[in-house]
Amino acid sequence: MANLTIGKKTLKPFTMDVKPILEKYLTKINVDISDYTFAANYIWLANSSGFYTISNKCFCLFVMNGGELTMLLPPIGKQKNVIHAMELCFKIMNKNNSSKYYARIDYVYGSIIEQFVQSVDEAETMFQMLENYVVEKKLVDYVYKADSLIELRGNSYHTKRTEINKFIKSYPNYRIETLEHVKHFDDIIALFNKWVSDRVKYMPHEEAEVFLEGIHQERHAIKKMLKHYQELDLIGLVIYIDNQLKGFTAGERINGDTACVIIEKTDFEVLGCAQFIFREFSKLLQTHYGVMYINVGDDMGFENLKKVKMSYRPFKLIPKYTIYQK
Template sequence: MEKEIISDFPGFRALELNDKETLQPYFRQLQPEISDRCFTNLFIWQEFYDIQIGQFKGNICLFSNNNTTPEKEFFFPPLGQSNVLETLDDCFDFMSYRDIQPIIRRASEKFVQTHLNNQNRYVAKEDLNISDYIYRAEDMINLRGRRYNGQRNFIKRFKQNYSNHSTEFLNRENIPECIRFNDEWLESKLLTLSRKLDIYSDPPPDAVVFLKAEVETAKKILLNFEKLDLTGLAVRIGGGIRAFTVGQRLNNRTALIHIEKSDHNYLGLSQFLSQIFCEQAWADCEYINRMEDLGIESLRKAKLSLGPHHMAKKYNISLRQPD
């Protein structure tokens, strides 16, 4: 009997905050290493990717439905442990039916090893641009050794130049000020970009689109901070918030840093923010996940300079082509 083709979005709808309760047990069981297996990350990027949620054969399926570029139309690996290969078949049939290039993106190495080793229908290819950088928490806190000379010097200069700084954990009282600073940070970045390109062109440059999306995700995190069970830290200088960061536990051993925003007019502030957040919030963790570099050379260089302990690899899964 021929398999019934899945029609246009049967049972799919936009991912929403209330889905956290449904998805959290899956993530707790997974103990994920990659940032994509985290409800907060999916939720804050929902609008940018138009992430939809549905269920195939008892597994949770998440679909990026943004058709602006082929890279934004894909399934995430299904959540669940039963009938996984059959669920993959359904996902690929769904995409083929909609004339979308069939692909699963952002699969963890564990998923590939667990589900794709003993089959010949699918092939997995590592995507270096989206693999996560994993650091030892001890290194990020103590900054020992020659590798971290630059980091230590920036932090020392910051403390010397701005002795009137203070830190505080995020809460409902200071979050509104963080939101205002987030908007101010965007205006500053757009002003810098305007010196290099036309930020008002139609369509807008990719750099502008992604910058605005990044700021919107930060705002979404702040507006839903308590409901997402997050931890954050702000740095005040002269009474005003000039930097903030937000993270959470990704698994029993690892903290995930979602966002860091700092005023670059204060030399050493960004380095201080990164170090003090790890020290004050994540000293009991073994690792810190600082996410991917997106193939941006300057970002890759900066992340590599911090000496990652290892990379959490991610893979794209596609149909195996005949020889």
């Protein structure tokens, strides 16, 4: 894959080789948002669409879509360098794009927004920034205390406990295995295909159209995740009933206190399977990484997914923002 040259700036391909580079820069910040890992970005990008550069001592991740350049994350680096790096990145995007309105920075965390608005002592420059940019709140990440997801104590988790107990009673022959990318590859893809078919059946028509548009990308992401599973340092579980795969999940560490669930799929026809594998994987994440919190990502704007994630009583919701140019 070739470099991308824009003016005098060279953007390099975002390949597996970039993992240690990005992770070095991620150590300079303390963010518990699920998007701030190498794997979270790598598996969702097409092989030809991701590019990065180092600008003002910050790691800057771009994606090319239809010839237009945007940023998947704000510049990653020391706080004192980030704002100027953002300005430089907008210049790169404007140099490439057919209109400045295509340029944007996604998944920006809150403290960066505060810093962006109040970046300098001179009020005139601050007002100039507010005049030139629009900040829009987008989705939120759902973060839970790991102990809460494991113990499921209290009335608020009564339904979850009941569903898990019914699953164990109905399927006493279930077995859980550690996810192995080669061994389980075909079964995982088959379950994903079934999950898509079942999901569309129970989804409102207006949501189904949007949902199906992203299925190709998600299938590609799962295959990419499995292909590079060991290199990405992921952990996961699968669950079988009568030698048929009924659920799989995978995740990773975000920072010292927080791990995240990258993906989880279960067979809709096996009641309680989703609740059971989520609890078991929460145990694994806590034990393996020694974390206090588990981030399950955002709800992608789907009301059903929002209801499910809220039903687990999140410890906190972390807003994510997008910065546009006016």
